[in-house]
Ligand code: ASP
């Protein structure tokens with residue numbers, strides 16, 4: 001059995017979805033589980049209609065209409081039969097999404113998951129229906145009945161035992177070799193929807209690969225493989241052909257956008273190789289993450305994260321930044337499920353680099369401002385370089401102000417002003 005993952009960019013138009021169908025068609029002789037993300041930028045849009053977020057009901061409706069139009073335009077172009085039952089299913093999902101997003105805000109993380117999960121429910125419904133309509137017969141599976149998490153909304157913690165049991169009982173009894181299911185979303189014991197964190201569809205595919213003992217897993221991307229830098233930021237990228245499991249974990253942890261940080265561990269545990277291939281050139285080699293000793297070719301690797309905020313936290317009572325203060329700060333970060341990209345402390349101040357998120361920033365301030373003074377810089381870029389040297393650093397920084405820097409033997413991280 002193989003597991004494929006198609007991300008938002010690979011299903012962002014009718015043409016892209018036709019291409020996915022052509023790729024899947026090449027692999028119909030073996031059992032295949034296909035994990036799909038929300039189409040294009042749908043998750044970003046849905047984040048704006050989470051209860052409590054839209055400025056007005058009018059804004060909310062406009063965004064939802066935009067979402068409906070986007071999907072229906074693509075469906076119209078894909079389906080020869082405009083009476084295909086998929087249209088009814090899609091309308092049902094748009095209706096449910098409208099109802100969920102109009103609810104009164106409760107807990108932001110909970111509301112978030114109930115709302116943004118529709119991106120994947122809609123994309124898989126549309127694509128599964130389309131594949132069936134062109135003779136690629138498949139079964140649509142609701143992954144919320146398969147991947148079990150706890151109630152840690154926006155970043156559900158996976159219960160692998162239950163997931164393995166459910167995956168084997170649900171997926172092995174199907175009378176189809178081809179399963180279409182959702183990335184990113186999961187379900188609790190009570191049947192409530194959760195998500196696995198932004199870009200979590202890779203992780204979904206890896207969880208299913210692990211639980212089903214897949215022969216291998218493939219992530220289909222709009223790049224030729226695992227590049228030494230994101231081509232959006234860097235002109236002359238080099239494809240890395242082989243990446244050891246541990247190197248891939250480190251890179252993803254630092255923010256290499258090619259895979260989600262949690263993706264590698266489960267498949268590494270079972271020695272399942274992960275291919276990264278281009279959906280634009282499906283027969284090309286791509287990259288392989290596997291049991292290798294070092295990356296090949298060995299070359300500097302760059303990871304860029306934009307829209308960073310540096311928060312400096314100073315105790316108001318002029319106490320030092322000591323264990324008790326750090327404990328208070330970390331309790332707040334843990335409560336809000338916030339991931340720290342870089343941190344550093346001095347005697348009087350503790351500095352944190354985070355992905356900028358206005359709502360979470362307000363919540364941090366609410367909780368800390370009675371005890372601490374918070375100062376921040378926004379619009380920053382975090383650069384991580386593995387296998388660095390000084391010349392490379394100078395080129396990349398290019399005269400910008402460095403607000404924070406850390407170095408280890410193999411890795412340096414620099415927080416700089418954006419240009
Ligand atoms: N649709 C989700 C996101 O955009 C999950 C994913 O794409 O992997 O974050």
Ligand code: MG
Pocket residue numbers: 007008009037199
């Ligand atoms: Mg995505």
